[in-house]
Amino acid sequence: MDHLDQLEAQSIYIFREAFARLKKIALLWSLGKDSNVMIWLARKAFFGRMPFPALHVDTGKKFPEMYRFRDHYGKEWDLDLRVEPCPPIDAVDPTLPPAARSAARKTEGLKMALAKYGFDGLIAGIRRDEEATRAKERVFSPRGLEGNWDVRDQPPEFWDHFNASPPQGAHLRIHPILHWTEADIWAYTKRENIPIIPLYLAKEGKRYRSLGDQDITNPVNSTASSIDEILVELEQTKVPERSGRALDHETEDAFERLRVAGYL
Amino acid sequence: MNMIVTPTSPATPNGTTRPQVRIVIVGHVDHGKSTLVGRLLHETGSLPDGKLEMLKAVSARRGMPFEWSFLLDALQTERDQGITIDTTQIRFRTNSRDIVLIDAPGHAEFLRNMITGASQADGAVLIIDALEGVRDQTRRHGYLLHLLGVKQVAVVVNKMDRVDFSAERFKDISDEISAHLNGLGVTPTAVIPISARDGDGVAERTDRIGWYKGPTVVEALDRLEPARPLEALALRLPVQAIYKFDDRRIVAGRIESGSLVAGDEIVIMPAGKIAKIKTVESWPVTPVAGRQGAGRSVGITLDRELFIERGDIVAHAGTAPRETRRLRARIFWLHDKPLAKGDQLLVRCGPKESRATVVAIEKAVDPGELSSSENKAIGRNHVGEIDISLSNPIATDPYTENPRTGRLVIEVSGRIAGGGLVLSVDAGQRAVPVDIVPVESALRPDERSARYQHNGAVVWLTGLPASGKSTLAKALERRLFTNGGSPILLDGDTLRAGLNSDLGFSAADRSENIRRLAEVATHLARNGHIAIVAAVSPAREDRATARRIADTAFREIHVATPAGVCEERDPKGHYKKARAGALASFTGIGNDYEAPQAAELVIDTSKRTVAEAADEIEQMLKTTGVLFDEAVDLAANI
Numbered sequence: 001m002d003h004l005d006q007l008e009a010q011s012i013y014i015f016r017e018a019f020a021r022l023k024k025i026a027l028l029w030s031l032g033k034d035s036n037v038m039i040w041l042a043r044k045a046f047f048g049r050m051p052f053p054a055l056h057v058d059t060g061k062k063f064p065e066m067y068r069f070r071d072h073y074g075k076e077w078d079l080d081l082r083v084e085p086c087p088p089i090d091a092v093d094p095t096l097p098p099a100a101r102s103a104a105r106k107t108e109g110l111k112m113a114l115a116k117y118g119f120d121g122l123i124a125g126i127r128r129d130e131e132a133t134r135a136k137e138r139v140f141s142p143r144g145l146e147g148n149w150d151v152r153d154q155p156p157e158f159w160d161h162f163n164a165s166p167p168q169g170a171h172l173r174i175h176p177i178l179h180w181t182e183a184d185i186w187a188y189t190k191r192e193n194i195p196i197i198p199l200y201l202a203k204e205g206k207r208y209r210s211l212g213d214q215d216i217t218n219p220v221n222s223t224a225s226s227i228d229e230i231l232v233e234l235e236q237t238k239v240p241e242r243s244g245r246a247l248d249h250e251t252e253d254a255f256e257r258l259r260v261a262g263y264l
Numbered sequence: 265m266n267m268i269v270t271p272t273s274p275a276t277p278n279g280t281t282r283p284q285v286r287i288v289i290v291g292h293v294d295h296g297k298s299t300l301v302g303r304l305l306h307e308t309g310s311l312p313d314g315k316l317e318m319l320k321a322v323s324a325r326r327g328m329p330f331e332w333s334f335l336l337d338a339l340q341t342e343r344d345q346g347i348t349i350d351t352t353q354i355r356f357r358t359n360s361r362d363i364v365l366i367d368a369p370g371h372a373e374f375l376r377n378m379i380t381g382a383s384q385a386d387g388a389v390l391i392i393d394a395l396e397g398v399r400d401q402t403r404r405h406g407y408l409l410h411l412l413g414v415k416q417v418a419v420v421v422n423k424m425d426r427v428d429f430s431a432e433r434f435k436d437i438s439d440e441i442s443a444h445l446n447g448l449g450v451t452p453t454a455v456i457p458i459s460a461r462d463g464d465g466v467a468e469r470t471d472r473i474g475w476y477k478g479p480t481v482v483e484a485l486d487r488l489e490p491a492r493p494l495e496a497l498a499l500r501l502p503v504q505a506i507y508k509f510d511d512r513r514i515v516a517g518r519i520e521s522g523s524l525v526a527g528d529e530i531v532i533m534p535a536g537k538i539a540k541i542k543t544v545e546s547w548p549v550t551p552v553a554g555r556q557g558a559g560r561s562v563g564i565t566l567d568r569e570l571f572i573e574r575g576d577i578v579a580h581a582g583t584a585p586r587e588t589r590r591l592r593a594r595i596f597w598l599h600d601k602p603l604a605k606g607d608q609l610l611v612r613c614g615p616k617e618s619r620a621t622v623v624a625i626e627k628a629v630d631p632g633e634l635s636s637s638e639n640k641a642i643g644r645n646h647v648g649e650i651d652i653s654l655s656n657p658i659a660t661d662p663y664t665e666n667p668r669t670g671r672l673v674i675e676v677s678g679r680i681a682g683g684g685l686v687l688s689v690d691a692g693q694r695a696v697p698v699d700i701v702p703v704e705s706a707l708r709p710d711e712r713s714a715r716y717q718h719n720g721a722v723v724w725l726t727g728l729p730a731s732g733k734s735t736l737a738k739a740l741e742r743r744l745f746t747n748g749g750s751p752i753l754l755d756g757d758t759l760r761a762g763l764n765s766d767l768g769f770s771a772a773d774r775s776e777n778i779r780r781l782a783e784v785a786t787h788l789a790r791n792g793h794i795a796i797v798a799a800v801s802p803a804r805e806d807r808a809t810a811r812r813i814a815d816t817a818f819r820e821i822h823v824a825t826p827a828g829v830c831e832e833r834d835p836k837g838h839y840k841k842a843r844a845g846a847l848a849s850f851t852g853i854g855n856d857y858e859a860p861q862a863a864e865l866v867i868d869t870s871k872r873t874v875a876e877a878a879d880e881i882e883q884m885l886k887t888t889g890v891l892f893d894e895a896v897d898l899a900a901n902i
């Protein structure tokens with residue numbers, strides 16, 4: 001078994017545990033490279049078709065390429081796709097800096113979707129290597145009744161035994177690719193031939209390393225126009241993956257405040 | 265973390281894969297773990313551009329001197345409190361290893377995070393302050409490393425600058441900790457004098473520690489071996505689930521040890537049923553040929569239909585794990601309330617879970633203390649050996665024979681409260697008191713079959729309230745009786761009025777209610793009767809228990825009348841009451857009914873008459889060998 005085989009086997013194990021131990025789960029499909037890998041892994045775990053819904057909490061501000069991708073592969077992969085809108089910006093905490101406030105809309109949209117369907121588990125494609133606060137996550141991460149994350153009181157999790165009993169009315173976040181890195185995602189995408197949104201590949205010296213809302217995501221300087229070239233670039237760069245995400249840089253603690261409130 | 269790693273050395277020769285090892289850094293609070301991590305990242309060239317400068321600027325803005333540990337204390341809350349509170353994972357490279365570093369915290373309150381981190385580690389660095397020496401958490405962490413099965417431990421004696429790089433002081437600490445670890449059966453791979461703040465001993469042997477001839481920290485990390493291969497051990501495939509998404513019935517799980525290939529003769533434990541692997545399924549290409557080894561998540565199909573459930577273990581005949589209801593384990597305890605004799609728990613061995621009772625507690629100690637005074641109960645952050653009695657039989661191995669399956673975790677109120685290693689398994693021991701001697705019937709089963717023209721069976725009707733279970737049950741009872749059979753109706757509500765009148769509607773009481781129904785029904789079936797059980801029985805797990813009790817006599821019928829139709833019927837007025845909030849824990853309005861996935865028969869009573877439904881049940885009982893067809897020779901069935 002090589003490195004990617006090990007990552008894959010671990011993720012499949014997590015998917016099957018989530019499906020066995022929770023009653024009603026959904027996968028959060030952001031349309032980005034990580035959640036596409038997740039869907040692929042889910043299809044491997046369940047032998048072809050993902051047996052629970054793919055939930056797209058839509059800010060309405062994604063790139064046109066992303067919507068085209070969603071509509072095409074939602075059908076091709078036979079997904080039970082649920083698209084849920086976000087509330088208008090006025091409904092969101094006005095004390096947050098602008099980009100964080102914009103991102104917080106997604107948290108509100110997520111809460112509305114949770115209330116609508118009553119999911120007790122949401123599968124999210126965050127990774128430990130992305131961002132410092134995500135490094136502190138558990139694989140099965142309990143959320144409070146308000147969807148909030150209590151980083152100080154996380155239950156222990158060891159030997160692939162997960163805490164799968166959320167209190168009544170609360171839900172769990174499940175992180176099947178927490179242990180992957182950005183380079184792992186690309187190497188696996190290439191090996192498995194998983195489709196990607198072309199915005200990740202360089203055009204005229206720029207490419208997106210991470211895809212969010214159009215107005216708060218910027219491309220980075222790059223000449224990588226294929227996955228192989230992206231992998232070479234990642235070997236050399238010291239620029240963080242989320243550097244193009246405006247909300248990470250507004251204040252030191254903006255991202256953590258968002259996450260405590262229930263952001264991914 | 266935002267840490268993109270640059271190789272500090274040329275790529276591995278010949279393009280071979282570099283071994284990846286996961287390490288954890290443990291030790292007493294404030295002995296310098298985070299500082300060492302910050303220094304290691306710097307020395308191996310692993311910091312992103314500008315990160316160091318940014319943190320130096322942040323320190324200046326806050327009017328405090330820069331500390332290496334700030335690199336890790338990325339959370340605002342941590343910086344305010346000045347301690348690292350949780351496990352973060354950071355990757356970097358030494359000359360010959362890819363290292364995943366789990367920065368485990370030292371504050372006593374956060375021991376559960378240290379365990380979360382260390383349980384995933386191949387090796388550990390135990391850090392000790394040269395000035396303070398070995399402290400209670402040094403000892404406790406050493407003990408936990410041993411319990412978690414981490415064998416490769418390097419010790420670093422930090423803050424040597426504060427003892428003037430005294431070789432004598434270093435030797436004292438080195439002797440003390442080596443003796444402690446040796447006593448636990450752990451031999452340190454190295455004991456290294458360092459100053460994480462100044463860099464001595466981390467990547468370089470400086471003049472100030474000129475007297476030290478051993479490896480630096482980076483060199484010690486270089487020598488760590490990745491996790492031991494498990495393929496050489498006997499096959500253990502714990503079953504996570506059985507999937508019937510299409511016409512395949514796939515048994516899914518991860519191979520914890522050993523290997524398998526299509527054609528293998530296997531045994532399903534603890535039931536001991538034998539089968540052959542027909543195919544190994546996969547996606548997008550299926551089936552797959554070739555041997556599948558430890559670590560793979562797989563799906564297999566078998567050459568025959570067996571009742572298999574989550575938590576069973578697939579093994580090879582001859583090397584199967586032991587079936588038991590009783591085992592001994594060495595555990596660590598993380599819950600606020602001490603663990604005492606008589607406590608009721610939930611035990612998990614891989615995907616298998618079982619309710620359990622603590623029968624005995626021995627050697628309960630605080631591993632942080634030097635003198636190990638024994639206690640009656642196992643306190644928070646303490647360790648001990650316990651005997652547990654399990655309500656369901658499980659299949660497991662002592663950890664010395666299989667480190668993957670020979671371990672368990674304990675849950676209290678749905679939250680992991682402890683864990684440990686299986687020391688020994690009392691094979692075959694049943695939790696049955698010796699003074700009970702079951703009396704066998706005077707009649708043989710075939711005598712009854714000959715009279716009734718059927719074999720004994722448990723016909724289990726499950727479905728929402730008002731779905732038509734009782735109506736169908738009564739129709740079936742009448743029909744079987746008319747044909748000379750011996751049906752007996754066991755209605756859930758009727759039994760609650762007598763046998764089960766001590767039970768309420770909590771999850772535990774519902775489980776017990778189902779268990780009693782199943783035991784009574786099975787007793788009737790063994791004596792040749794057809795027990796017809798009509799019970800909502802919403803929990804899949806409870807019905808699986810019933811099936812296990814009745815075994816081959818079990819026939820599940822899902823009365824799958826749509827919820828809307830059931831609510832409209834509402835003959836007992838339950839739905840109305842529940843809607844009005846006057847009936848707590850009522851199944852039917854919420855989504856707490858777990859439909860069967862592999863029932864022998866599914867009937868929607870809104871689409872057929874009672875007579876038609878009874879026909880279908882009768883037909884199913886014929887094809888599955890319960891009712892004797894007129895045309896069939898009676899002798900063939902007995």
